Amino acid sequence: MNSEELIRVFSSYLPAELAADLVENFNILKRDASLKNLGNSAPGKFVETLVQVLQHLETGKYETAPKVDDYLKNLESRKPGFDDDLKVCTSRIGRAMYTLRNKRNIAHKNTVDPNSYDLRFLYGAAQWVLSELVRRASGISMEEAGILVSEIQEPLSGVVQRFGDLKTVLHDLTTAEEVILILNDEYPSRIGFDVLRKSLARRNETTVRKALKSLWESKKIECVGTKEYALTHKGIAEAVRIFKKIAAEALSSGC
Numbered sequence: 001m002n003s004e005e006l007i008r009v010f011s012s013y014l015p016a017e018l019a020a021d022l023v024e025n026f027n028i029l030k031r032d033a034s035l036k037n038l039g040n041s042a043p044g045k046f047v048e049t050l051v052q053v054l055q056h057l058e059t060g061k062y063e064t065a066p067k068v069d070d071y072l073k074n075l076e077s078r079k080p081g082f083d084d085d086l087k088v089c090t091s092r093i094g095r096a097m098y099t100l101r102n103k104r105n106i107a108h109k110n111t112v113d114p115n116s117y118d119l120r121f122l123y124g125a126a127q128w129v130l131s132e133l134v135r136r137a138s139g140i141s142m143e144e145a146g147i148l149v150s151e152i153q154e155p156l157s158g159v160v161q162r163f164g165d166l167k168t169v170l171h172d173l174t175t176a177e178e179v180i181l182i183l184n185d186e187y188p189s190r191i192g193f194d195v196l197r198k199s200l201a202r203r204n205e206t207t208v209r210k211a212l213k214s215l216w217e218s219k220k221i222e223c224v225g226t227k228e229y230a231l232t233h234k235g236i237a238e239a240v241r242i243f244k245k246i247a248a249e250a251l252s253s254g255c
Contacts, residue, residue, distance in 0.1 A: 002148070006130070006134070009140055009148065012137055013057075018053055021045075022046070022130070025042050029043055029046055031247065033122065034156040043101040043119075044068075044102070046126055046129075048066060051072065053133070054080075054090070068098055072092075076091060086132075089132075097125050097126070100121065101122070120156070165195050166199055167185055171246055175207050176214060177242050179215060180215070180221075183239075190224055191228065192226075193212075196229060219234050220234045220238050221235050
């Protein structure tokens, strides 16, 4: 996504600092949803910036630390200088995002929790909000707006890409880490050794067997039935650690 162009477009009718904050927090939210990074506060910051945007559109100024839920809850009862798309739809979407951020433990990890699909919902909601704000920009052609919206709406790339039963880990990791992420992608279902081996075809079979043995000995995976593998709770915690490591590397590289 062309972040600089998006900031430029938003700056045509918003303060530059709000435009930059909105895009920055969207990019962090996208990265976290893609990497299943559960410990960041980008969803809350995104909605806080959205409230500041709505305040600016309503009054020409905005609060440094807005009371987010209070503002969004009461916006519908007022008569701001914008239509129901913002007053009703956008405010309700923003409030739903903020509710998940505050009520669903989105900033904390747990052994088994809903954070992964919460993050996907939050990303989809943020995509809708940004697309709606692009639609309202001035000084931009319909063709340019369409291109920006299509970029905003691009799907998450993810860490593991599926090709039917075949799963490819798209980052440079150890064999054991690849096993963890492949099993995590299928959790809570089990994966047979033959299927797992196909997904790790770039690895030597002896290396794969050693990784499985090490993970089993450390109780991060369990072998059930006839060579079928599944993550344990310790394995889920290890998957979270790996995702956080990938997220940290992406952040340090500026991605």
